[in-house]
Amino acid sequence: MTFYDIMHESWLSISGNKMRSFLTVLGIVIGIMAVVVMVAVGETVQQSITDQFSSLGTNTIMIRAGAAQSAGVRTGNRMTLTMDDVKYISQLPDVAAATPMENSGAQVVYGNKNWSTSMVGVYPGYATVQNIEMEYGTFLDMSAIRNAATYAVIGPETAEELGMPKNPVGEIIRVRNTPLTVIGVTKAKGSSGMSSQDDMIIVPITTLKKRINGSRFPNSVNMIALKLYQDADNNIATEQITTLLRQRHKLKDGDADDFQITDMKQVMETMETVTGYLTLLLIAIAAVSLLVGSIGIMNMMLVSVAERTREIGIRKAIGAQESTIITQFLSESILISFIGSMFGLILGVGLSQGVGRFILHYNVPFSIWPVVVSISVAVVVGLVSGVMPAIKAAKLNPIDSLRYE
């Protein structure tokens, strides 16, 4: 028998029972589609996290105030960091830039439009730390900080939502009745799926504390973000910062730190590990449906052997060898599995890319390995599901088979 004969015979047998074959193929379609979609979900989450961190850079370190412990119990946020801490941290040899950060929500008004967004009070170093580039105008400078100038740098989405001119530099916006002059618009970074850095207002931290929030502790800082030089070692820098802050906060040996240092590199590694496991879990769940699909094939093939006992007898009587019968039944189950896998792959890729692009507006990563896995799974599932029925068919006694009613 030639390859064409094997495929032709298989196709005739499969198409001879259209509904049963369709339902069996459907089991594999759903299984493969589930695996492909779950892989896409996992990779999208991983990509999203990587995007978020790469926009910050893995050489970023965040320091939060508080988290002191008393008798083993965390006492929560305390305003333990100061503007002076920022100044001294900036002078450490590995630190490229440092900025205090004070986050706040903001209802911003421009003309007769208003928009609810987030606002952050920072130092000029923020642009370096967050890899911010300017589309129009300039970023904040130290004199704006010293003078608590009523300046704001806004994201392109904020400008658009407020219906501002294309170049809104010089326009006045109001936040809690404080007029702020727009001195720059950041370059769009694109939505990273979770939060947008294109929709925010950046103001001098002094302006936020003194003029907008009216803080009673203008020198205290909630959070410090800093960026290390590319060749700096995150662990050494973390140790240096810890030593510096403990000295400045006059903490004794045995006292717990009154600050928390978060190394973004570690966070990203942890997140990647977690999402890796998450992806595996999703694939494992999807694989169960694939397993059910393959049991469906085995079931169909066993029924087929029983139904075609007489046919097997005829084929054997006129010269089909056992190996030929095995090949025929195996090729039928592989063909069913292959057809199911291809449709599952097309639907899975189509569904994940379609939902990603047109509903979530996010570029779902497309990798080749679901294609390779689908084809491999098709062959393996087909072989595994078909081998038992095929052997059963091949071992049938031609005399008994010919008598079978």
Place this chain on the structure above:
Amino acid sequence: MKQTPIISLKKICKVFPLEIGGQQQVLFDNTFNVMPGEFVAIMGPSGSGKSTCMNIIGALDSATSGVYELYGKDITTLLPDELAKIRNEYIGFVFQNFNLLPKRNILDNVMLPLMYRGLPMDERLSRAREMLKLVGLEKFETYLPTQLSGGMKQRVAIARALAGNPKLILADEPTGALDSKMGNEILKFFKKLNKELGITIVMITHEFEIASYANRVIHIYDGHITYDGPIPKNESVLLKSEQRAHKK
């Protein structure tokens, strides 16, 4: 020059194990030859062992003891796959209930043994069409077996049996599922094949009228050959041979 028999059975015995334990012998020392060009009827009542004998001749089953030579080749101890090859090359089967593949058109059915022989498609097609023409069904090649009458189905089965150019046609009750008119047509066709094309035919039947189309009858009773010779004038000769065997 001495001709090699197509079939040579020497002291063939067949014993079947019984499900309830023990065993049952259904053939006892069956010995006979069939020469090329013969038309032989193997006859006997139900349960006589003629079907078992046919299964052994057709290489569908193996004898428990004895020697079976097909065209001079001892095939008694061959493995199942080797027997399949023998069936494909040497034997054409015609069954009582036709045994055509119901979902394949008749051309595909006739081509089937040629596919297992590994012939190229164009050769299969021309050979199958030639055989369908021989049995007068060349205009029906795209029909499914279910669209044909019983007689036509049996002619398709004959075309399939002849397609592989076998040494031997083995027909198991070939008229059993047909009315007498159709049955006679088929038997006349066998006669024609035997006479005009010199094809060796071994036919299993339990009816004397059908056996009388052959040139020789081998009568089996209780697993023993009780008569082997030309077709007698009437069935009583065969019945007497049965009685003689029974007395022994």
